[in-house]
Amino acid sequence: MTGKLGEAGMDLTSGYALISRKNGTEQVAYRGQLLYLLIKAENPSVMTGEGLNDVWHITRP
Numbered sequence: 001m002t003g004k005l006g007e008a009g010m011d012l013t014s015g016y017a018l019i020s021r022k023n024g025t026e027q028v029a030y031r032g033q034l035l036y037l038l039i040k041a042e043n044p045s046v047m048t049g050e051g052l053n054d055v056w057h058i059t060r061p
Contacts, residue, residue, distance in 0.1 A: 030059050 012018070018026045019034060028035045050058045 035059060 012028070015031050017029050017032075019029045020026055047058050049056045
């Protein structure tokens, strides 16, 4: 499935999708799992969240 991500117009690659949330906003998901940004990340290249609390994992397009 390929779609556009908001105003940025980014293509979503296979497995990624926009999910409509109850509050009316949209969130990116990978294979049905919602994706989140680690607040401690200074920029998109920071990948210190892998394995955090044995729950969080890094995803790549």
